[in-house]
Amino acid sequence: MANLLWIQAVCCGGxxxxxxxxxxxxxLAALHTLDVAMLGHPYLHRQTGAKMEQLLAECAAGEVHVxxxxxxxxxxLTVPHPTSWATGKPLAEWIRAIALAADYTVAxxxxxxxxGIMACGxxxxxxxGLQFYRNERGGLLGADYRGRAGMPVVNVPGCPAHPDWIIxxxxxxxxxxxxxxxxxxxxRPHAFYGKLAHHACxxxxxxxxxxxxxxxxHQGCLFENLGCKGTLCESDCNERLWLARTGSCTRGGFPxxxxxxxxxxxxxxxxxxxxxxxxxxxxxxxxxxxxxxxxISGLSKLACPERLRRNAVSFKPAWRGKEAxxxxxxxxxxx
Amino acid sequence: MVTRTITFSPFxxxxxxxxxxxxxxxxxxxxxxxxxxxxxxxELMLRGRDPxxxxxxxxxxxxxxxxxxxxxxxxxxxxxxxxxxxxxxxxAVNVMMAIxxxxxxxxxxYLSFAPDLVEPPCADKAMERFLPPGGRxxxxxxxxxxxxxGILGLLAGKWPNTLALQPGGTTRPVDAxxxxxxxGMLGEFTEFVRDQVIGCExxxxxxxxxAADLDRWLGEGSHAGSDVGLLVALALERGLDKxxxxxxxxxxxxxxxxxxxxxxxxxxxxDGHPAEMDPARIAEHVKYSWYDPSEGGVPPFDGExxxxxxxxxxxxxxxxxxxxxxxxxxGPLARLVNGADPFVMDLLAKYGPSAxxxxxxxxxxxIRLLGEIGPWLDELDPEEPFCRETPRVESGSGIGLVEAPxxxxxxxxxxxxxxxRNYQIITPTGWNLSPRDSEGTPGPLEAALVGTPVxxxxxxxxxxxxxxxxDPCLFCTVH
Numbered sequence: 001m002a003n004l005l006w007i008q009a010v011c012c013g014g015x016x017x018x019x020x021x022x023x024x025x026x027x028l029a030a031l032h033t034l035d036v037a038m039l040g041h042p043y044l045h046r047q048t049g050a051k052m053e054q055l056l057a058e059c060a061a062g063e064v065h066v067x068x069x070x071x072x073x074x075x076x077l078t079v080p081h082p083t084s085w086a087t088g089k090p091l092a093e094w095i096r097a098i099a100l101a102a103d104y105t106v107a108x109x110x111x112x113x114x115x116g117i118m119a120c121g122x123x124x125x126x127x128x129g130l131q132f133y134r135n136e137r138g139g140l141l142g143a144d145y146r147g148r149a150g151m152p153v154v155n156v157p158g159c160p161a162h163p164d165w166i167i168x169x170x171x172x173x174x175x176x177x178x179x180x181x182x183x184x185x186x187x188r189p190h191a192f193y194g195k196l197a198h199h200a201c202x203x204x205x206x207x208x209x210x211x212x213x214x215x216x217x218h219q220g221c222l223f224e225n226l227g228c229k230g231t232l233c234e235s236d237c238n239e240r241l242w243l244a245r246t247g248s249c250t251r252g253g254f255p256x257x258x259x260x261x262x263x264x265x266x267x268x269x270x271x272x273x274x275x276x277x278x279x280x281x282x283x284x285x286x287x288x289x290x291x292x293x294x295x296i297s298g299l300s301k302l303a304c305p306e307r308l309r310r311n312a313v314s315f316k317p318a319w320r321g322k323e324a325x326x327x328x329x330x331x332x333x334x335x
Numbered sequence: 336m337v338t339r340t341i342t343f344s345p346f347x348x349x350x351x352x353x354x355x356x357x358x359x360x361x362x363x364x365x366x367x368x369x370x371x372x373x374x375x376x377x378e379l380m381l382r383g384r385d386p387x388x389x390x391x392x393x394x395x396x397x398x399x400x401x402x403x404x405x406x407x408x409x410x411x412x413x414x415x416x417x418x419x420x421x422x423x424x425x426x427a428v429n430v431m432m433a434i435x436x437x438x439x440x441x442x443x444x445y446l447s448f449a450p451d452l453v454e455p456p457c458a459d460k461a462m463e464r465f466l467p468p469g470g471r472x473x474x475x476x477x478x479x480x481x482x483x484x485g486i487l488g489l490l491a492g493k494w495p496n497t498l499a500l501q502p503g504g505t506t507r508p509v510d511a512x513x514x515x516x517x518x519g520m521l522g523e524f525t526e527f528v529r530d531q532v533i534g535c536e537x538x539x540x541x542x543x544x545x546a547a548d549l550d551r552w553l554g555e556g557s558h559a560g561s562d563v564g565l566l567v568a569l570a571l572e573r574g575l576d577k578x579x580x581x582x583x584x585x586x587x588x589x590x591x592x593x594x595x596x597x598x599x600x601x602x603x604x605x606d607g608h609p610a611e612m613d614p615a616r617i618a619e620h621v622k623y624s625w626y627d628p629s630e631g632g633v634p635p636f637d638g639e640x641x642x643x644x645x646x647x648x649x650x651x652x653x654x655x656x657x658x659x660x661x662x663x664x665x666g667p668l669a670r671l672v673n674g675a676d677p678f679v680m681d682l683l684a685k686y687g688p689s690a691x692x693x694x695x696x697x698x699x700x701x702i703r704l705l706g707e708i709g710p711w712l713d714e715l716d717p718e719e720p721f722c723r724e725t726p727r728v729e730s731g732s733g734i735g736l737v738e739a740p741x742x743x744x745x746x747x748x749x750x751x752x753x754x755x756r757n758y759q760i761i762t763p764t765g766w767n768l769s770p771r772d773s774e775g776t777p778g779p780l781e782a783a784l785v786g787t788p789v790x791x792x793x794x795x796x797x798x799x800x801x802x803x804x805x806d807p808c809l810f811c812t813v814h
Contacts, residue, residue: 010375013397014401017495021480026478028474042349042350120392121380216503216504243488244481244484244485247492249498254498254499269388271391316508
């Protein structure tokens, strides 16, 4: 059995909440499969007060072996962490010490990975991720940090992270199936961050023909007008799906804000509309050259079927199978 | 008499960082100070931003009730823009808020409150169910979540941190087949509640009108063996009906409005008798909070949140909200008292505003809300719209008051030149765990802890029961 120490730093508890939403396996079954004991966890541990501080000291000193250190939330660089969660020492210092003693350190959520929401705007308190500050290496532990098993901090961002990403990453580490080559340029596992949120979005047909929603609750693509960053967001949200596999951001009718990105949230302003120069969005889909985008999107719009053109700006199917007629008026050619 | 000072920090199985300092005389708490210790600065983060950013940012105040925060932010923008939502959206918001509340209450019960009742030595049956991490009831409760989360997924896409609640309505229309599917998932979840939580049909539970009804219920069938039956026995055995009381006043903004504006639970301020609730009577004090000082109580629209950690008389990052100058308790008990729920009113009359009644009100509300979700789903009309457009507003002010799982949540927003000039948030736990105000009057928890027995400082069971009966969320409190 391995020891897992879960520390909540400057956070909202959202990663813990997301983890409770795990299905197949639910959380306790997952812990059983992972064969880990929770040394500390906001819900599943049983230490209070001085006992907690003693536990942290033992972990830092190596007296209690930490196989997996999981951190939820950012840490403050410029001011001492004002929490007394562990009395007597700023939490950032405990994390530094325990990370050196742990086999692996895992940053769960965008705040722990990159600073995230806690580091947005002017960031007066100097919130940072564990090994990145936004998209720059460094952070609390420094670019050269390696756990005892030789790995940098494994980042599992997302606001929140999908429970599968958290459990799947822990599983891969426990099974010795995750090495540095399995991580991308921001130290995220390819397995979960190697796709785009755009993949398997049910609005993809609208995207292809640039049939765009004009307002929220419309069925059309959210990219052109309503601020969707799904074509930039490295995650598998629309394939994996959330909440008992029933939803995702774009399935919920609101824009993906690319919350797995190191520059979330401020690089994705405005959140709810698409910044454009003339007709052209300023942030084009990942890897798509501007000239091609302009050419193809112009052609797609011309080729857009009437069914999509009408449904894109309606909250319900305005064009239904048998009532539909094709452009030549022949009911047999209906779509 | 010897006075001992004891610090409890951190509390286990609690949302966020709470420190409680108590003075003990003759084995009882003589005075208590509650401190929220994690500062993040959300209100300052919002200054200068687009008003719509508040929906994205404030839901990140709290991982467990972020939907309520985005509902409050949307409501504030709605009031700023002077618009309303279509009826479908009001109903969809109710369903989503009810699900968030049911999940929050049950998470609290199974992962936070019940485990404290089974610290060994304790009846084997109770330990086997409630002892973390592997207690059988805890495990079943975690597995049952997916049934009701699925409905949230259909309506909200993702959670925590959905953006489906916009000022003009909800972003996710549903069709008839999805409503059908939601009913199916609700049915599965209700089965879990029936078999595990209360051991009877929800209608049987909802027929309870008095404390004597509860006694009769316990004697019937296998009710005493349900998780709630077990809770009642353990709680009374441990005297939870005798701790956690204070001269309670109850505040509620009214929850779950229908499209006609009627509420499932009425707004009000209950101080021994019901009275209207007027948001203009809410003010915040910072005399004992680490912020730049101000005189007396400040209305939220004028509130400031400049941190001042060097202030020595301060002891919390939580401000002290007051209604008509008085501390007030919010949450399920406050909602049901203001809503004149007969069962809860009778429990209150018999057991007082104790830890036991607070917990029972939370469980009772869970069953009541669960019963509303089905009829609400049937009110959704797939042929009618879910969302209207929100006009941009360059200047003005807006207020959003909602009932979050833990109680009344308010967002106050002032906009100038199309940008947020000031944003103030008053959270449920801000009310319940507030520090002393300018007059030195303690907050509800601080008052409720007085008289609580403390025998072993290393195992502060009674203190923990009182604290957790308020279901504190320290993430929300200090934002």
